[in-house]
Amino acid sequence: MRFTTKQLTLCALLAALALALSYVEGMFPAPLPLPGVKLGLANIVTLFALCALGAPYALAILLVRVLLGAMFAGNASALLYSLLGGLAALGVMALLVRAKRLSVYGVSIGGAAAHQCGQVAAAIVTLGSLAPLAYLPALLVVSVFTGALTGFVTGMLLGNRFLKNVAE
Amino acid sequence: MNRFPEQKPNRYDALVILVVLALALLCAARFWLAPTDGAAEVVVRADGAEIDRLPLADAERTYQNNGYTLRIAVTAESVRVTQADCPTQDCVHTGRISRQGQSIVCLPARIVITVEGTGAAPYDAIAG
Numbered sequence: 566m567r568f569t570t571k572q573l574t575l576c577a578l579l580a581a582l583a584l585a586l587s588y589v590e591g592m593f594p595a596p597l598p599l600p601g602v603k604l605g606l607a608n609i610v611t612l613f614a615l616c617a618l619g620a621p622y623a624l625a626i627l628l629v630r631v632l633l634g635a636m637f638a639g640n641a642s643a644l645l646y647s648l649l650g651g652l653a654a655l656g657v658m659a660l661l662v663r664a665k666r667l668s669v670y671g672v673s674i675g676g677a678a679a680h681q682c683g684q685v686a687a688a689i690v691t692l693g694s695l696a697p698l699a700y701l702p703a704l705l706v707v708s709v710f711t712g713a714l715t716g717f718v719t720g721m722l723l724g725n726r727f728l729k730n731v732a733e
Numbered sequence: 734m735n736r737f738p739e740q741k742p743n744r745y746d747a748l749v750i751l752v753v754l755a756l757a758l759l760c761a762a763r764f765w766l767a768p769t770d771g772a773a774e775v776v777v778r779a780d781g782a783e784i785d786r787l788p789l790a791d792a793e794r795t796y797q798n799n800g801y802t803l804r805i806a807v808t809a810e811s812v813r814v815t816q817a818d819c820p821t822q823d824c825v826h827t828g829r830i831s832r833q834g835q836s837i838v839c840l841p842a843r844i845v846i847t848v849e850g851t852g853a854a855p856y857d858a859i860a861g
């Protein structure tokens with residue numbers, strides 16, 4: 566993976582944007598009383614980076630966001646949440662983009678659902694209990710809406726000619 | 734160059750939504766269709782290991798784990814966390830639970846409070 570200066574700058578900007586989004590959504594109440602569970606607004610950045618720059622770049626941005634986010638929050642268990650959630654979302658979205666049939670909405674909703682599954686998996690690992698699975702149905706229903714929202718925003722970003730030029 | 738996905742939703746997107754909702758339904762069915770088994774009791778686990786088990790009857794208990802303290806109140810019908818010093822207070826906000834299979838999770842304290850049937854444990858702690 567070789568960065569041009571332009572791409573490096575864009576990656577840094579996107580990582581900062583993802584971090585800001587994670588922080589902003591931390592100020593809203595979680596969709597369910599499961600601590601650490603986030604709506605997944607930062608998936609906007611992941612999906613944009615995935616489409617505009619490619620999977621390796623999206624992964625790099627994701628890891629920077631997750632690590633910096635955990636450092637700022639000073640919370641190690643939050644690290645596992647955002648890491649598993651983010652990786653699951655990225656993995657599923659990378660597959661769905663390759664399927665070439667879906668619009669940005671379908672990819673985004675699939676990513677949002679995977680994001681919630683990843684977070685519940687993190688809770689299961691942390692607690693050593695399957696009890697968090699009980700939250701999954703509601704989280705999946707929520708993910709259809711958050712996925713549609715992040716899909717809409719990502720679509721607008723991808724349609725932005727300025728960003729497109731920088732990415733290429 | 735990378736391909737940009739379409740910006741207009743299509744029928745394949747609807748398929749994704751259907752799959753997600755079906756998965757949600759499947760997970761939900763696991764809980765709603767879980768057989769109730771005998772009288773209900775409250776089981777408290779910390780770090781995945783059972784630390785207390787008490788019948789649904791008026792009682793108050795306090796548990797400590799991972800540096801946090803939880804106070805629970807049990808009645809004949811339900812159990813809830815009345816007080817906790819965890820930062821997010823999610824366990825307190827969960828409110829009352831009464832159905833077998835329901836649980837209250839406090840992630841900072843790594844405590845799970847579950848209502849279970851006396852016959853079987855619906856959630857086995859994961860080994861290790």
Ligand SMILES: [Zn+2]
Nearest residue numbers: 817819824839
């Ligand atoms: Zn708590």
